[in-house]
Amino acid sequence: MHITRGTVHKQSDTHSASIQSYTLGPAIRMQWLPLALGIVVLALCYSQIIPSMVRDWYFDDNASHGFFIPLISLYIVWMRRSELATSPVDSSKIGLFLIAASVIMLVAGWLAFELFTMRLSLVIALCGCVLYWFGKRVFSLLASALLFLVYMIPLPAIVYNAVAFPLKLFVSWLSVGILQAMGMMVVREGNIIMFPNITLEVVDACSGLRSLTALFALSTAYALILIRSPRHRIILVASTLPIAVGANVLRVTVTGVLARKFGAAAAEGFFHEFTGLVTFVLALAALAGLHQVLRRFK
Numbered sequence: 001m002h003i004t005r006g007t008v009h010k011q012s013d014t015h016s017a018s019i020q021s022y023t024l025g026p027a028i029r030m031q032w033l034p035l036a037l038g039i040v041v042l043a044l045c046y047s048q049i050i051p052s053m054v055r056d057w058y059f060d061d062n063a064s065h066g067f068f069i070p071l072i073s074l075y076i077v078w079m080r081r082s083e084l085a086t087s088p089v090d091s092s093k094i095g096l097f098l099i100a101a102s103v104i105m106l107v108a109g110w111l112a113f114e115l116f117t118m119r120l121s122l123v124i125a126l127c128g129c130v131l132y133w134f135g136k137r138v139f140s141l142l143a144s145a146l147l148f149l150v151y152m153i154p155l156p157a158i159v160y161n162a163v164a165f166p167l168k169l170f171v172s173w174l175s176v177g178i179l180q181a182m183g184m185m186v187v188r189e190g191n192i193i194m195f196p197n198i199t200l201e202v203v204d205a206c207s208g209l210r211s212l213t214a215l216f217a218l219s220t221a222y223a224l225i226l227i228r229s230p231r232h233r234i235i236l237v238a239s240t241l242p243i244a245v246g247a248n249v250l251r252v253t254v255t256g257v258l259a260r261k262f263g264a265a266a267a268e269g270f271f272h273e274f275t276g277l278v279t280f281v282l283a284l285a286a287l288a289g290l291h292q293v294l295r296r297f298k
Contacts, residue, residue, distance in 0.1 A: 023085065023086060023087065023088065023089060024084050024085060024086075024087050024089055024134065024138060025085060027089040027133075027134065031133065034133075035133065038129060038133070042122075042125060042126075042129070045106065045125075046122050049115070049118050049119055049122065050122070052115065053066070053115075053119055053152070053153065053154070054066075056154045057152075057154075060154060061210060062154065062155070062160065062209070062210045062213065063154035063155075065151070065213070065214040065217050065218075066151075066152040066153075066154065068217075069148065069149060069151045069152035069217060070149065070152060072148065072221045072225075073145040073146070073148050073149055074145075075225070076144060076145040076148065076221075076224055076225065077142060077145045079225065080141045080142070080145075083141055084138065084141055084142075087137050087138050087141060088135070088137055089134050089135055089137075089138060090134075090135035090136075090137075091132055091133065091134075091135055092131045092132060092135050092136050092139070093132070094128075094131050094132075094136075095127075095128045095129065095130070095131030095132025095133070096128070096132055097128070098124055098125070098127050098128030098131060099125060099128035099129065099132065100128075101121075101124055101128070102121040102122070102124040102125035102128060103121075103125075105117050105118070105120065105121035105124060106118055106121040106125075109121065114156075115154075115156075116153060116154075116155075116156040119153045120150070120153060122149075123146065123147070123149045123150055123153075126146055126149070127139070127143075127146050127147075130142055130146065144224050148220060148221070148224065151213075151216070151217040151220065155213065160209065163209055164209045167209055167212075167245075168191045168202045168203070169190065169191055170245070171202055171245065171248055171249055171252055172188055172190070172191045172192075172193060172202045172252070173188065174249050175193065175202075175249050175252040175253045175256060176188040176193055178249070178253050179193075179253060179256050179257070182257075184256075184257070184260060186256065186260075191203075193252075193256060195256070195259065195260045197260065197263070198259050198260065198263060198264055200255070200256060200259060202252060211244055211247065211248060211276070211279070211280050211283065212240070212241070212244040212245070212248075214280075215240050215243070215244045215280075215283055215284070215287070216237070216240050216244075218284065218287075219236055219237050219239075219240040219287050220237055222236065222287060222288075222291070223236045223237055226291065227291065227294075229294075232291075232294045235290075235294060236287060236290060236291060236294065239287070239290055240287070243283050243286045243287060243290075244283055246283075246286075247279040247280065247282055247283040247286070248279065250279055250282070251275050251276060251278075251279040254275060255272070255275060258271075
């Protein structure tokens with residue numbers, strides 16, 4: 001009997017150790033070498049792509065929000081640290097398909113010299129690695145942080161131009177309509193707004209696309225970090241488009257009023273940048289206000 005009890009205890013201890021080895025921490029320690037090799041391979045494959053993307057963040061005002069995206073993703077991962085620590089680990093072969101897809105995208109993007117495809121392949125590769133190494137449960141906890149990284153990729157020029165042009169036409173049309181409703185003498189020709197004393201042009205920088213992309217990233221981060229209801233998250237992120245466009249229409253309208261009264265100085269330089277900053281803050285405040293409204297309808 002004594003020997004049998006000892007055998008049972010030994011089997012129980014072995015079983016407990018086996019269960020514990022399938023949580024994330026022990027799994028990382030057990031697979032540290034293949035994980036390290038995988039990280040090295042990723043670093044080599046994207047050794048030119050990531051630095052070029054960082055340069056775009058620095059030099060392109062439309063992509064400057066990219067600096068904050070990886071930091072926000074890391075914070076989202078940190079928020080889920082307790083769940084990750086106890087999450088069971090397995091391996092999913094779906095990850096291999098995603099890794100293969102990322103390799104195809106990387107090669108195709110390199111052959112066509114298409115930066116967006118190569119950069120997007122990095123996000124797909126990271127998703128595939130997490131799925132293959134740690135399984136579906138861990139991936140479900142990290143999916144939002146991984147997919148949020150898409151916001152760090154600058155839009156292709158062809159997409160940016162295709163969206164910016166109709167957007168600035170719409171902003172010009174709506175702003176002129178508001179100015180005319182206010183009793184001001186103003187006419188519009190395309191994206192040109194003409195007053196008796198001054199002519200303003202709504203250029204690409206004033207189309208609102210720059211603030212729209214940044215607001216989409218911030219509203220998504222806000223929803224992931226502060227909102228639990230999936231329905232409320234969707235509503236908040238979907239509301240980003242009308243809020244961003246409305247804020248930019250307000251900016252152009254106010255600039256038009258001041259330019260009509262005070263001349264070109266009100267539409268250039270510091271004041272122009274200042275109004276852009278103020279309207280962006282107002283758009284953020286509108287998103288926060290919408291969140292408070294949604295909280296009343298749980």
